Amino acid sequence: MIHARGLARTFRKRKQEVHAVVGVDLDVAPGEIVGFLGPNGAGKTTTLRMLTTLLEPTAGTATVAGCDLIADPVGVRRRIGYVSQSGSTYPDARAGEEVVDHARLYGMSTADATARGKQLFRELDLEGLWERQPKAMSGGQRRRLDIAVGLIHVPELVFLDEPTTGLDPQARANLWTHIRGLREERGTTVFLTTHYLDEADALCDRILVIDHGAIVAEGTPDALKSQVGGDVLTVTVADQAQAGDVARLVADLPGAETPQVVDDRIVGRVRNGGPALVELVRALDRAGISVSGVESRRPSLDDVFLQLTGRSLRDAEAAPAAPAAEEVTV
Numbered sequence: 576m577i578h579a580r581g582l583a584r585t586f587r588k589r590k591q592e593v594h595a596v597v598g599v600d601l602d603v604a605p606g607e608i609v610g611f612l613g614p615n616g617a618g619k620t621t622t623l624r625m626l627t628t629l630l631e632p633t634a635g636t637a638t639v640a641g642c643d644l645i646a647d648p649v650g651v652r653r654r655i656g657y658v659s660q661s662g663s664t665y666p667d668a669r670a671g672e673e674v675v676d677h678a679r680l681y682g683m684s685t686a687d688a689t690a691r692g693k694q695l696f697r698e699l700d701l702e703g704l705w706e707r708q709p710k711a712m713s714g715g716q717r718r719r720l721d722i723a724v725g726l727i728h729v730p731e732l733v734f735l736d737e738p739t740t741g742l743d744p745q746a747r748a749n750l751w752t753h754i755r756g757l758r759e760e761r762g763t764t765v766f767l768t769t770h771y772l773d774e775a776d777a778l779c780d781r782i783l784v785i786d787h788g789a790i791v792a793e794g795t796p797d798a799l800k801s802q803v804g805g806d807v808l809t810v811t812v813a814d815q816a817q818a819g820d821v822a823r824l825v826a827d828l829p830g831a832e833t834p835q836v837v838d839d840r841i842v843g844r845v846r847n848g849g850p851a852l853v854e855l856v857r858a859l860d861r862a863g864i865s866v867s868g869v870e871s872r873r874p875s876l877d878d879v880f881l882q883l884t885g886r887s888l889r890d891a892e893a894a895p896a897a898p899a900a901e902e903v904t905v
């Protein structure tokens with residue numbers, strides 16, 4: 576459904592260049608739900624905007640829904656749906672009018688668009704909101720309306736850019752159910768960007784991890800986690816000055832690999848978490864080091880990211896994104 580090779584995009588401003596995406600290869604099969612996971616500024620939206628014809632690639636080729644991205648962008652646009660981060664509905668319009676107007680752009684008759692729109696409203700839990708203005712809807716309802724607009728012309732492939740950002744946990748879980756329903760009921764292929772690890776884990780058949788404009792890992796959530804192997808020990812020190820000492824104790828545990836120190840946390844992989852934890856607590860005691868937490872757990876997607884990049888995705892998220900350089904030309 577999507578095949579991209581060497582897709583790249585550089586933004587230029589006078590002498591400054593931002594290599595937003597630096598040669599992405601990716602394949603998405605029909606009916607898959609694929610998540611594009613990475614921290615702020617990793618290149619997710621830029622890749623999505625290229626695949627949806629909104630941004631011309633600086634290099635590379637792609638076919639999307641059977642059409643060549645460069646030679647037949649209109650063909651691509653006809654076959655896909657795109658729901659941007661900010662949505663596309665006017666706050667003062669009526670919800671039903673928005674979906675019908677959008678369908679008319681794709682050549683649907685008003686009658687067909689109304690019938691299809693009402694069906695989508697039922698499927699997306701928007702029943703009774705046909706006349707409601709988006710500004711008077713909840714965040715979750717507005718997001719589902721954005722998705723209805725993106726699906727009104729019955730696309731075989733839909734791109735969702737951070738579909739649940741800003742929603743509360745219940746609204747997010749509810750939207751995941753709807754996204755799964757698209758595939759189960761209609762066979763729609765879904766390509767979505769996210770920086771939520773739990774979302775990628777719960778929703779996606781396959782995950783592509785992007786960092787600094789390049790794909791650094793890909794696989795099912797389970798396969799990615801099993802690449803990490805063993806168990807993960809996390810120690811939180813009371814005094815950050817002792818983090819190095821604790822890292823040395825963790826490194827001395829049986830089967831341990833060199834741990835990472837992230838602020839007051841030491842994260843290390845060991846072959847077998849239970850016995851290692853007991854031994855570590857004894858060693859900490861002997862060394863007279865007090866800690867505020869020690870835990871052993873199975874690897875998570877964040878551990879995958881940490882292993883691949885030396886950074887925690889959670890910490891990368893917490894840090895402010897680099898300011899965007901001003902865009903000039905293609």
Ligand SMILES: Nc1ncnc2c1ncn2[C@@H]1O[C@H](COP(=O)(O)OP(=O)(O)OP(=O)(O)O)[C@@H](O)[C@H]1O
Nearest residue numbers: 586595615616617618619620621898899900901902
């Ligand atoms: N129009 C633009 N002009 C110049 N630089 C840009 C432009 N758009 C994006 N960039 C830069 O390209 C890089 C990738 O940005 P992009 O928006 O693709 O990341 P992202 O992974 O989608 O991040 P987020 O999760 O914050 O949406 C960043 O360094 C960003 O500042």
